Amino acid sequence: MKYENNLDFALVHDERDVMRAYRSQYQFPQHEGRNMLYFTGNSLGLQPVGVREALMRECDDWEKYGVEGHFLAQHPWYSYHEDLSQPSADLVGALLQEVVIMNQLTVNLNLLLISFYQPQGKRRKILFETKPFPSDQYSFASHAKLHGLNPDDVLVEMQPREGELTLRTEDILSKIDELGEELALVCFGAVNYFTGQFFDIKSITERAHEVGAMAGFDLAHAAGNLPCDFMIGV
Numbered sequence: 001m002k003y004e005n006n007l008d009f010a011l012v013h014d015e016r017d018v019m020r021a022y023r024s025q026y027q028f029p030q031h032e033g034r035n036m037l038y039f040t041g042n043s044l045g046l047q048p049v050g051v052r053e054a055l056m057r058e059c060d061d062w063e064k065y066g067v068e069g070h071f072l073a074q075h076p077w078y079s080y081h082e083d084l085s086q087p088s089a090d091l092v093g094a095l096l097q098e099v100v101i102m103n104q105l106t107v108n109l110n111l112l113l114i115s116f117y118q119p120q121g122k123r124r125k126i127l128f129e130t131k132p133f134p135s136d137q138y139s140f141a142s143h144a145k146l147h148g149l150n151p152d153d154v155l156v157e158m159q160p161r162e163g164e165l166t167l168r169t170e171d172i173l174s175k176i177d178e179l180g181e182e183l184a185l186v187c188f189g190a191v192n193y194f195t196g197q198f199f200d201i202k203s204i205t206e207r208a209h210e211v212g213a214m215a216g217f218d219l220a221h222a223a224g225n226l227p228c229d230f231m232i233g234v
């Protein structure tokens with residue numbers, strides 16, 4: 001397709017957009033009586049139509065059953081994660097038993113770092129992309145401190161080349177090679193929230209493993225937006 005910067009081109013492609021029908025399923029903030037154009041790359045998207053009713057249904061069940069809502073609610077709270085596992089597994093290309101829905105992202109990242117960031121000897125550095133989501137970076141720093149390390153010594157924020165905004169895969173791979181035995185963990189946002197760059201997850205993971213490091217990805221902006229293939233299959 002050859003891109004043309006004009007209204008006719010935009011209207012034709014809006015018309016052909018396979019996602020078009022989904023637009024009406026979101027609430028748009030209003031500006032001077034019209035739907036706002038909503039291009040924010042931050043995490044909170046538009047409110048889906050039906051959210052209010054869904055929340056009120058849970059409140060009604062809470063009112064009606066109290067703690068028994070865990071079992072008697074229309075969507076029992078006790079086992080809600082089981083109902084969400086298959087759809088979530090589909091979104092990230094994993095098996096049913098490889099996913100669980102729980103907590104908030106940063107809580108989960110902290111839990112994962114406890115298990116997977118185990119600095120030992122020379123191997124203590126964490127490599128992440130330029131401008132990671134701030135709370136991710138704070139987690140890395142907290143975990144460095146938890147191990148008695150100075151974040152300035154162990155956090156490595158990968159910078160793009162002069163005059164470029166995104167990172168080249170070849171540069172990421174050579175940075176992993178360069179850090180080699182000093183590298184404990186590579187942790188990137190699969191899609192960076194700021195630039196929208198979708199990283200080559202497979203190559204980065206393989207190279208991290210080759211040098212003996214762990215690899216992890218924050219899927220906040222990838223899950224549900226882009227094809228993911230996180231199946232381990234064990």
Ligand SMILES: Cc1ncc(COP(=O)(O)O)c(C=O)c1O
Nearest residue numbers: 043104105106133135189193220
């Ligand atoms: C890439 C990324 N990481 C982490 C977070 C933090 O998520 P939470 O507020 O669920 O901890 C967000 C969203 O706010 C995000 O977009």
